[in-house]
Amino acid sequence: MSGMGLRERKKRETVRRIADTALGLFAERGFDAVTIAEVAEAADVSVNTVYNHFRVKEDLVLPPDEASAGRLAGIVRAREPGVSAAGAVLAHLRGEIRRRERTVGLTPGFGRILPMMLAAPTLAARLHALGEQMVTELAELLVAETGADQADPVPGLVAAQIGWVHSLVFAEIGKRTVAGEVPDDIAKAAEDLLDAVEGLLGERVLGYATRKES
Missing domain, CATH: 1.10.10.60 (Homeodomain-like)
Incomplete structure (x- = not known):
């Protein structure tokens, strides 16, 4: 600044x-x-x-620079060598949670905003469409980076799994926010959820599209 x-x-x-x-x-x-x-x-x-x-x-409410359809693809595109697509998103989410960032709703006052968003049909529809667009753009990136055949379902399936994790974390934060929990407690629960999810994901997903050393 x-x-x-x-x-x-x-x-x-x-x-x-x-x-x-x-x-x-x-x-x-x-x-x-x-x-x-x-x-x-x-x-x-x-x-x-x-x-x-x-x-x-x-x-x-959902500014394009913060609520972007290219969010997941952007995170994966920026990953360092040795980091997989899923690894990049998991690490990015953990960083946002630990920093209590606005992007994941961990700021004071968000408990008043979220119910309003969910009550407005146009905003709820935009959130749903945004999630689908994020997965689509990520799948396209994974196809391009891995050189997969367009008929290969794996990039799309991996993108869907990553998108599911992303949505799951936001849903957990949202649920606890509406329940009136404080940001520190919500952040702890969200990190615990990420740990549990990472333990359940198979190596095929966790290791997919690992960026090679240059």
């Missing part, structure tokens, strides 16, 4: 203020009950400014 220009810093501050204001209104009144105009007024910006930064209303 120290090397960021004033204009970019102000832009980020505006985007954050709009999103935080919107989330507060949505949590209080429900996603469908709040209009973009009301978000703009509460954030002290114009409606056009909101749309300049958020293409659709759902982006205020």
Whole structure:
């Protein structure tokens, strides 16, 4: 942030203020009950400014840069030599959990946001579609990296297993968040779940697409 220009810093501050204001209104009144105009007024910006930064209303809750269909593929693509596809995702999830990152819902106040998200049909549908898209993009990457035949079911099956683990962790965090547990306890339970899942996954999945040393 120290090397960021004033204009970019102000832009980020505006985007954050709009999103935080919107989330507060949505949590209080429900996603469908709040209009973009009301978000703009509460954030002290114009409606056009909101749309300049958020293409659709759902982006205020699930911004594309945080809730991306390329999330799993991006994690796997960035792995180091000697690390498998599943290993990369498991390690990444553990890191996010230990750092209590926003991306996995381990921030104060998320307990108010999640029920609102699940109660809004368009947001729930977007979450479901997002999970499917993540698996599809990961499967395509695994096919490309391993040189597998397009008819080979293995890349898709491995991607589905990784996607299942990813969804399972988020579901566990969500369930405990709604139940009112504190982030530290939720994080401990999520890490324990990852350990249990890793113990159940076979070597074919855990070792698949291990990046070779260059």
